[in-house]
Amino acid sequence: MKHESATHSESSSNKAILVGVRLPGDFSSSGISLDELTGLATTAEYEPVAELTQRLTEINPKTFLGSGKVEELKQAVLHHSPEVVVFDEELSPRQNRELEKVLKCRVIDRPWIILEIFSHHARTREAKTQVELARLKYALPRLAKMWGHLSRQRGGIGMKDVGETQIQLDQRMIRNEIHKLEKKLKQIDREKKTQRKSRQGTFKVALVGYTNVGKSSLMNKLTGADTLVENKLFATLDSTVRKVKKNFPYPVLLSDTVGLINKLPHDLVASFKSTLDEVRDADLLIHVVDISHPEYKNQMQTTDDLLIQMEMDKIDVALVFNKIDSIEDIEELERAQEKFPSAISISCKKDQGIDVLRQKIITQYEKKMSPYQLELEHSQAGLISQIRKFALIVKEDYKEDRICLSLRLPPGGKAKINNILFPQETPANS
Ligand SMILES: Nc1nc2c(ncn2[C@@H]2O[C@H](COP(=O)(O)OP(=O)(O)OP(=O)(O)O)[C@@H](O)[C@H]2O)c(=O)[nH]1
Ligand SMILES: [Mg+2]
Incomplete structure (x- = not known):
């Protein structure tokens, strides 16, 4: 896979151990590939230092992996002292908590690392609002655990904007925040709808x-x-x-x-x-x-x-x-x-x-274009240049008393013709 490798020459604080599994019921014979997780981790500015994979016959509701593999992972954590252990699957809040307890290391899963990247790359008001909403929804059921994550503000990516104040927020406040963001998104949605209409x-x-x-x-x-x-x-x-x-x-x-x-x-x-x-x-x-x-x-x-x-x-x-x-x-x-x-x-x-x-x-x-016949008065000849901007004019027939146009219109073209012919009848922001 071709990804930019992160440059952490001066610090090893972003080291990550990657964990991938083959889920029960997946009988494919190919090896378990962690290429994509490596790409996600490096994009999120972690430095993968070790990989661990396992074919699971069942998912342990407490620790996701079997106990032997957890022990192996513990040894790897002791050896590498990574900043995080990254799972290529979604962990339940309980599994996440248990794993952190056993490994004595921060554990994140695939959805969270994707959210970290989105959070880091979001530039516009819309993207920022959308990512923040998704992050809070993800965090809500994991609240006990997330306090730890959100407070441990790592340099580099992601959590910075979550800020100190959020550490003191209780679930109710997060719900309020979610509600506010949803309202904000609805407003953005309305604006975009108007844009799309135009x-x-x-x-x-x-x-x-x-x-x-x-x-x-x-x-x-x-x-x-x-x-x-x-x-x-x-x-x-x-x-x-x-x-x-x-x-x-x-x-x-x-x-x-x-x-x-x-x-x-x-x-x-x-x-x-x-x-x-x-x-x-x-x-x-x-x-x-x-x-x-x-x-x-x-x-x-x-x-x-x-x-x-x-x-x-x-x-x-x-x-x-x-x-x-x-x-x-x-x-x-x-x-x-x-x-x-x-x-x-x-x-x-x-x-x-x-x-x-x-x-x-x-x-x-x-x-997708459909044929359309339009008759204009000669006094309306000036409108033809506007029509030409979006429609194909197959034939222009200048008769004595009118102009006959044979058009091919794109989807939505008839509404646009009406807007041109009767501009005052279309409310601007409906
Ligand atoms: N070799 C090769 N590389 C390409 C080609 N087209 C794009 N790339 C490279 O592929 C990488 C990703 O290109 P983008 O255009 O950012 O891809 P994207 O699909 O918009 O990616 P996201 O916005 O991250 O989802 C860049 O490094 C490009 O230079 C191509 O035709 N050949
Ligand atoms: Mg792109």
Whole structure:
């Protein structure tokens, strides 16, 4: 896996021991891979120093792992004196507490490390509110334990903004805080709804996919924008929407958004509703896959599953295989292309296949357009330039008493025509 390694040369205080398991009922023969957890840990600025894996026949309700493995883990903790032990699964509050007691070391699980990363990467009011809400919801049932976590303010990432005051908060106050954040999000939601309404009548394309597959890179390629691209998990947390006109016969709204990952904390998905609504509103999804990644099939499956969970599986999808420049096994690419013949293979890095993808977007757009006949007075001829901004004018027929236009309109185009013809009849902020 390609991740930036954290630089902790001067300090070893961020050392982490990673723990992965194969859950009961999972009979796959492949080894237990901690590559992704390593990526999450390094992105969260920990330095993985040891790994421990176990196939579980049953989950111990008290300590998650069997007693022998817990003992082994205890020895590893004594040996390495890490800052944290990170589990690749979600632990129950009880398991988390017990493990900390036995190991005498801070224990965090996969949802928490994802929340730490989100918290660190959140920039906008919306993202910050969403992450804070998810963090508090996660913390609530774990309160006794979280006091310890929240008070131990590690330098570097995550918990800083939780602050001293929260240590004194009781459950009721956290509930109040959750309530406040939910209200704030509702307000943000309303604002975004108004924004989305104003975009009616323009074809909307949303980039979706696993984290780090190259969504923002593709956004930049298609728009000429400079959205943050980083070899980091969850570099993007917000939705960026841009109007693309260059090389398209009519403007397209393209949105880049937060990446997905396996075992995404449930509260986080729920909290990111307003960010993800940008995707829900799209006419076409571009599902970007990093075809050079050894786990690309699982990543595709996770993305498909999450799209279903988020009720976005009814939207048309164009599949894109990115990073073909760094693929090692060319036969694997051929197999993938055979299995998904409509997929478009591209490389953002080498600028390959982008034109083919652009053409595909145009084809999909045109498929969604419906024919429409419009008659205008000659005095309304000035409106044609406004109509041309979003509709395809197939024919302009200047008759003696009127102008007859044969149009092809995108979804929402009729409402937009009405807005242009009768601007005063549409309330501005409804
Ligand atoms: N080799 C290669 N690397 C690429 C390509 N496209 C993107 N990358 C790299 O992949 C990494 C992730 O790219 P991003 O565009 O930030 O990916 P993302 O899907 O937006 O990631 P998140 O926002 O973190 O979910 C960066 O290091 C990019 O330079 C490509 O075509 N080939
Ligand atoms: Mg991104």
